[in-house]
Amino acid sequence: MKNNPATATPQVQPKTPAPFFPAAGASFFAPAAPVAPQAQLLQRVPEDTGAMHEGIAEEYRRSHGLTDEDGLSTAEIVYHLSDPVYVLNHDAWTSRNYSATIQAWQDSRPIWPVLNGPSTKINFLRFILHFDQTNCRPYRTGSGSSGGSCEATATALQTFENVCQGFATQMYARYTSAARMDEATTARMSSLAQIDVGTVPQKFHIPIFIATVPGHAFNAVQIADNPADIHSYVFFEPQNDQIMTADAPQLRSSIYATAGTFTLSRLTGFNERGQYEQESTHTFIMDATNTFTGLLLRADQRMHVNRLLRDIFMVEDHHAWAFLQNERPGTTIDTVVQETIRGMPDDTLAMIFPFLNGRQFRRSSSGAMETIDRTVYLGLMNRPGLEGLIH
Numbered sequence: 001m002k003n004n005p006a007t008a009t010p011q012v013q014p015k016t017p018a019p020f021f022p023a024a025g026a027s028f029f030a031p032a033a034p035v036a037p038q039a040q041l042l043q044r045v046p047e048d049t050g051a052m053h054e055g056i057a058e059e060y061r062r063s064h065g066l067t068d069e070d071g072l073s074t075a076e077i078v079y080h081l082s083d084p085v086y087v088l089n090h091d092a093w094t095s096r097n098y099s100a101t102i103q104a105w106q107d108s109r110p111i112w113p114v115l116n117g118p119s120t121k122i123n124f125l126r127f128i129l130h131f132d133q134t135n136c137r138p139y140r141t142g143s144g145s146s147g148g149s150c151e152a153t154a155t156a157l158q159t160f161e162n163v164c165q166g167f168a169t170q171m172y173a174r175y176t177s178a179a180r181m182d183e184a185t186t187a188r189m190s191s192l193a194q195i196d197v198g199t200v201p202q203k204f205h206i207p208i209f210i211a212t213v214p215g216h217a218f219n220a221v222q223i224a225d226n227p228a229d230i231h232s233y234v235f236f237e238p239q240n241d242q243i244m245t246a247d248a249p250q251l252r253s254s255i256y257a258t259a260g261t262f263t264l265s266r267l268t269g270f271n272e273r274g275q276y277e278q279e280s281t282h283t284f285i286m287d288a289t290n291t292f293t294g295l296l297l298r299a300d301q302r303m304h305v306n307r308l309l310r311d312i313f314m315v316e317d318h319h320a321w322a323f324l325q326n327e328r329p330g331t332t333i334d335t336v337v338q339e340t341i342r343g344m345p346d347d348t349l350a351m352i353f354p355f356l357n358g359r360q361f362r363r364s365s366s367g368a369m370e371t372i373d374r375t376v377y378l379g380l381m382n383r384p385g386l387e388g389l390i391h
Contacts, residue, residue, distance in 0.1 A: 059096075060097070063095055063096070063097075084101045084104065084105060085114045087101040088101060088102075088111060088114060088115060088120065088124070089114075089115060089116050089117075089120045092123065093123045093124065093126045093127035093130070098127070099127075102127065102203070105203050106203065107201035107202060107203055108201070108202050108203075109202065109203055110177065110202050110203055110205050111124060111203045111204070112124070112177065112205065112206050112207070118223040118224055118234070121206075121221070121223040121234075122223065122234055122243065124206075125206065125221055125234065125236070125243070126243070128175065128204060128206070129236065129241040129243075130241075132171070132174070134167060134170050134171050134174075134238050135167075135238060135239055135240055135241050137158065137159060137160060137166075137167065137239075138159055139159065139163060139239065140159060158194045159194065160193060160194050160195065161192060161193040161194055161274065162193060162276075164216050164217045164218070164239070165210075165217045165276060166193055166194065166195055167217070167218075167238040167239050168210045168211070168212075168217040168218055168219050168238055169189070169193070169195055169210060169217075169267060169276065170195045170196065170197070170238070171208065171219050171238045172208050172209070172210050172219065172266070172267050173186070173189065173195060173197045173267060174197055174198060174200050175200060175204055175205060175206050175208050176205065176206075176207075176208050176266070176267070177205040177206055177207050177208075178207070178266050179266075179268075181197065181267070181269075181270070185269060185270050188270050188271075188272065188274075189270045192270075192274040193270070193274060206221055207221060207222040208220070208221050209221070209222070209233075209264040209265060209266060209281065210264070210265050210266070210267060210278060211235060211262050211263070211264055212262060212263050212265065213255065213256055213257055213258075213259065213261065213262045213263075214259055214261075214306050214307075214309075214310035215255060215310075215317075215320075216255045216256070218235060218236065218237050218238060218256065219235065219236050219237075219238055220233045220234070220235045220236075220264055221233065221234050221235075221236070227281065227282055227294065228282055228293075228294035228295075228296075229294065230246040230284055230292040230294060231246045231247075232246075233246060233264075234246070235248075235251060235256075244256075246292070252286060252290055257284075257286060257292075258313060258316055258317065259306075259309040259310045259312075259313050259317075260285060260286035260287075260309050260313070260355065260359070261283060261284065261285045261286065261305055261306060261309050262283070262284055263280050263282070263283045263284075263302060263306070264280065264281045264282050264283075264284075265278040265279055265280040265281060266278065266279050266281065280297075280299070280302060281296075282294040282295065282296060283295050283296075283297045283302050283305060285305065285309075285352075285355045286355065287354065287355045287357070287358070287359070288357060288358025288359045289358075293355070300348075301348055301351070304341075304344045304348050304352075305348075305352060307340050308337070308340055308341060308344070308349075308352060309352075309356075311333070311336045311337055311340045312333065312337060312356070312361050312372075312380070313361055314333065314336060315333065315361070315362040315363070315364065315365055315367075316361075316362070321365060324336070325365075332363050332364055333361070333362070333363040333364070333380075334363060334380065337380050337381070338382060341381060341383075346383060346385050346386050346389055347389065349381055349383065349386055349389075350386060350389035350390050353374075353377055353390050356372045356377060357372060357373060357374070357377070358371060358372065358373070359371070359372050360372070374390055377390070378390065
């Protein structure tokens with residue numbers, strides 16, 4: 001995989017003073033933030049309107065823009081705030097109550113299962129991204145960090161060995177709710193790839209994935225039940241903490257899915273040769289209407305899909321096209337495609353066609369845009385036996 005930055009120059013974001021890893025070898029600390037009154041001071045008794053609760057209620061009204069006319073009594077506010085699940089599903093991640101609730105939450109109990117919908121899960125993800133410092137890593141050696149709390153991180157000035165893969169893998173390894181890496185694997189990741197996993201409490205474990213497109217890696221988090229539906233995921237760029245929804249235009253442009261496909265996977269290992277071992281789940285392919293469909297593909301099918309979509313639209317990848325023309329001047333997409341599909345079975349090429357039907361491509365940088373239809377596709381593939389498989 002080539003290592004493309006997420007943007008021209010990914011901008012790291014300032015973090016709160018409390019870092020994810022205070023120092024090399026130190027244990028994880030919950031994010032520091034202004035702390036609301038301790039949970040034990042909130043007694044879950046709706047009839048109690050004692051003076052000790054008035055300050056809590058007044059602060060809640062101010063932070064939520066409420067007035068006395070909104071109809072929430074001090075007793076009702078205190079009753080809700082004494083329920084941590086209520087706070088996690090109703091407060092913004094930036095609120096003092098939200099931070100205090102998470103700090104008081106038992107480390108060994110995952111928070112994710114009590115979140116009641118996509119919006120509350122995205123809210124929790126934003127909380128994690130706010131304190132995690134993976135984005136503080138420089139993309140290139142010598143480019144420095146964002147300063148502030150990034151300077152307090154022992155590894156902030158180290159680059160990852162495999163840049164974009166390193167960013168996405170560190171986020172996955174830290175927060176996955178799936179099987180965790182053992183100590184030997186974690187040690188190899190640290191020494192060979194500069195990936196620091198640390199010991200993250202289970203309360204922060206989430207259903208995170210590594211998302212890969214030809215030439216780049218980022219992350220996805222499942223926020224709904226259907227794993228084949230792209231709207232069951234939210235995506236983020238670990239180099240700059242930018243969150244993208246399933247309908248975001250950026251997910252269909254730039255380096256993310258220009259070719260029209262990406263694959264979700266889980267990390268299953270990291271061997272002595274420094275190779276990432278991943279188990280793929282769903283591959284999403286985009287059609288002419290910009291709609292992604294999730295498919296379960298064999299490893300060989302997945303490789304063929306990635307290669308064919310990457311190369312048919314190679315002209316739109318200016319760096320890849322310029323490199324090809326420098327190495328092999330005058331090469332056209334027709335030649336590239338013929339080389340790419342060598343060895344690909346006809347049924348795989350037929351399976352890909354419905355997703356390409358109606359999409360546009362160019363055969364050269366100076367060529368006109370062409371719409372792929374059955375005739376154009378069969379001409380590009382130049383496979384006599386394929387015609388009977390495409391209708």
